[in-house]
Amino acid sequence: xxxxxxxxxxxxxxxxxxxxxxxxxxxxxxxxxxxxxxxxxxxxxxxxxxxxxxxxxxxxxxxxxxxxxxxxxxxxxxxxxxxxxxxxxxxxxxxxxxxxxxxxxxxxxxxxxxxxxxxxxxxxxxxxxxxxxxxxxxxxxxxxxxxxxxxxxxxxxxxxxxxxxxxxxxxxxxxxxxxxxxxxxxxxxxxxxxxxxxx
Amino acid sequence: xxxxxxxxxxxxxxxxxxxxxxxxxxxxxxxxxxxxxxxxxxxxxxxxxxxxxxxxxxxxxxxxxxxxxxxxxxxxxxxxxxxxxxxxxxxxxxxxxxxxxxxxxxxxxxxxxxxxxxxxxxxxxxxxxxxxxxxxxxxxxxxxxxxxxxxxxxxxxxxxxxxxxxxxxxxxxxxxxxxxxxxxxxxxxxxxxxxxxxxxxxxxxxxxxxxxxxxxxxxxxxxxxxxxxxxxxxxxxxxxxxxxxxxxxxxxxxxxxxxxxxxxxxxxxxxxxxxxxxxxxxxxxxxxxxxxxxxxxxxxxxxxxxxxxxxxxxxxxxxxxxxxxxxxxxxxxxxxxxxxxxxxxxxxxxxxxxxxxxxxxxxxxxxxxxxxx
Numbered sequence: 001x002x003x004x005x006x007x008x009x010x011x012x013x014x015x016x017x018x019x020x021x022x023x024x025x026x027x028x029x030x031x032x033x034x035x036x037x038x039x040x041x042x043x044x045x046x047x048x049x050x051x052x053x054x055x056x057x058x059x060x061x062x063x064x065x066x067x068x069x070x071x072x073x074x075x076x077x078x079x080x081x082x083x084x085x086x087x088x089x090x091x092x093x094x095x096x097x098x099x100x101x102x103x104x105x106x107x108x109x110x111x112x113x114x115x116x117x118x119x120x121x122x123x124x125x126x127x128x129x130x131x132x133x134x135x136x137x138x139x140x141x142x143x144x145x146x147x148x149x150x151x152x153x154x155x156x157x158x159x160x161x162x163x164x165x166x167x168x169x170x171x172x173x174x175x176x177x178x179x180x181x182x183x184x185x186x187x188x189x190x191x192x193x194x195x196x197x198x199x
Numbered sequence: 200x201x202x203x204x205x206x207x208x209x210x211x212x213x214x215x216x217x218x219x220x221x222x223x224x225x226x227x228x229x230x231x232x233x234x235x236x237x238x239x240x241x242x243x244x245x246x247x248x249x250x251x252x253x254x255x256x257x258x259x260x261x262x263x264x265x266x267x268x269x270x271x272x273x274x275x276x277x278x279x280x281x282x283x284x285x286x287x288x289x290x291x292x293x294x295x296x297x298x299x300x301x302x303x304x305x306x307x308x309x310x311x312x313x314x315x316x317x318x319x320x321x322x323x324x325x326x327x328x329x330x331x332x333x334x335x336x337x338x339x340x341x342x343x344x345x346x347x348x349x350x351x352x353x354x355x356x357x358x359x360x361x362x363x364x365x366x367x368x369x370x371x372x373x374x375x376x377x378x379x380x381x382x383x384x385x386x387x388x389x390x391x392x393x394x395x396x397x398x399x400x401x402x403x404x405x406x407x408x409x410x411x412x413x414x415x416x417x418x419x420x421x422x423x424x425x426x427x428x429x430x431x432x433x434x435x436x437x438x439x440x441x442x443x444x445x446x447x448x449x450x451x452x453x454x455x456x457x458x459x460x461x462x463x464x465x466x467x468x469x470x471x472x473x474x475x476x477x478x479x480x481x482x483x484x485x486x487x488x489x490x491x492x493x494x495x496x497x498x499x500x501x502x503x504x505x506x507x508x509x510x511x512x513x514x515x516x517x518x519x520x521x522x523x524x525x526x527x528x529x530x531x532x533x534x535x536x537x538x539x540x541x542x543x544x545x546x547x548x549x550x551x552x553x554x555x556x557x558x559x560x561x562x563x564x565x566x567x568x569x570x571x572x
Contacts, residue, residue, distance in 0.1 A: 005296045008291075008292035008293075008295045008296045008349075009292050011288075011292060011295075011348040011349050012288040012289050012291060012292035012348075012349075014344075014348050015288050015307075015310070015344055015345045015348040015349065016284055016285045016288040016289075016310070018341070018344050019284060019310075019314045019317075019341045019344070019345075020281055020284065020285070022314075022318075022337060022340075022341060023277070023281065023314075023317045023318065023321060026318070026321045026337075027277070027321055027324075030321070030324075030325040030327070034325070056265065056266075056267060057323075080374075082373060117330070117372075117373075118373075119372070120372070120374075121373060121374035121375075122374070144328075144329075145329075146327065146328050146329025146330065147326065147328060148328045149326055149327075149328035150326050151267055151323045151326055152267065153266075153267045153268065153269040154265075154266045154267055154268070156269070180329075182325055182326070182327070183325075183326040196273075197272070197273070199272075199273055199274040199277075
């Protein structure tokens with residue numbers, strides 16, 4: 001076989017090497033996050049348990065996907081940053097929404113912050129106002145943490161759905177020092193249903 | 200490329216006519232046709248099929264990822280894709296070295312598609328859902344690197360399409376203008392310019408035009424449709440000015456893209472004018488005012504395009520005219536008297552135009568006759 005000239009060989013090595021490095025970096029970044037990040041468990045809102053696992057991936061909706069307006073400071077709201085931090089506080093076994101801030105707060109033993117962004121800008125979800133109410137009710141903010149999709153093997157959904165039907169669903173989340181979050185696994189009634197290898 | 204095919208067939212029939220009229224000899228006709236056939240179209244059928252094959256392999260790689268097949272470990276799946284990527288680029292190097300560029304471009308395109316599939320696989324492996332446009336941007340960057348490394352137009356086309364997808368997705372998820380698009384666009388468009396790959400010029404113009412329309416919506420207190428019209432006509436005027444020699448310093452490559460820039464500027468300008476007519480709750484009177492401005496510009500462009508022999512600009516103007524008529528018809532629907540009035544005015548304008556065109560043609564004819572011995 002004729003070997004390609006030096007110029008084309010360098011081009012092929014450079015392009016393939018660069019792209020492989022990019023993929024490798026993505027994998028390394030995630031493995032680091034899953035291996036050394038702190039763990040928290042966040043409850044999942046059962047939107048429609050029957051259709052939860054029908055597709056090849058599941059859309060996870062967290063209780064913390066809606067942040068009540070009272071938790072959002074006025075300065076954060078007016079600045080409307082693209083990225084912000086949502087802090088959770090440990091109350092016994094559970095982690096509860098504690099606040100929103102524009103810069104990353106330093107974590108403590110009982111608090112942890114996750115980087116988040118708004119779903120469609122800083123628009124509150126309108127809450128229907130009760131007739132005769134004096135003041136308008138403040139709405140919630142729809143946000144994303146980047147942990148809203150869970151991929152399952154093609155056809156494996158229904159079995160998991162069966163298990164999840166009556167159980168209480170939660171996600172095991174790893175959070176790194178910069179506030180990036182990753183799904184480690186799904187939990188039903190406090191028991192891991194998937195224990196995936198890192199690679 | 201259909202355009203060159205149609206040129207070849209048009210030339211063949213013209214040659215028959217010219218020979219019958221005695222302008223050229225039979226030998227001359229044969230020599231012209233022979234010269235045409237040596238300048239083979241750059242878009243050969245085998246090359247096109249190879250590119251289509253590469254696109255199909257790319258889709259296969261993506262479906263392989265989507266299947267999330269548990270019969271193979273995640274790492275093994277990732278290694279399969281990496282091997283596919285390396286062999287695609289290796290094959291491309293061999294094909295380019297063997298002077299088979301069209302097959303080489305196809306292999307590079309295949310490699311860049313597998314790179315995209317690998318990004319998707321990693322996102323799936325780790326349930327990554329942070330900001331999907333980020334993944335598209337990484338893919339676009341990889342395609343751009345491949346386009347630069349192999350000097351390949353088709354893979355840069357993929358990069359430009361991905362830049363458009365990235366920006367559109369980003370604007371869908373966030374409020375505010377997505378300025379970062381301009382950087383990515385300039386990087387890909389600049390590479391097109393360096394390669395002198397003509398289809399890339401059109402792709403760049405269309406992507407930028409789409410972004411400018413989105414810009415009008417995304418600016419605070421939008422939509423600002425007038426901005427689309429202003430930017431479009433400004434581009435057209437600047438391009439014409441530069442081709443007239445007002446900017447000699449910009450000649451060369453920029454000079455050669457000026458006619459294309461003019462036409463896309465006009466397209467954008469007309470789009471903006473039509474957006475202005477539909478924006479908000481405009482009264483029929485206001486819409487008619489804008490419509491008259493638009494028709495005046497359309498007529499001006501038609502006259503200019505005919506004189507400067509700019510056929511694409513003529514088509515842009517015809518298209519704008521038809522779209523405007525259709526828009527006005529829908530806008531005035533319900534008030535039939537207005538519709539009737541509008542069509543009467545439009546009809547008179549077009550008849551006036553045809554009279555002017557007829558006079559111009561007669562004058563040109565007289566000039567030609569005067570030159571003849």
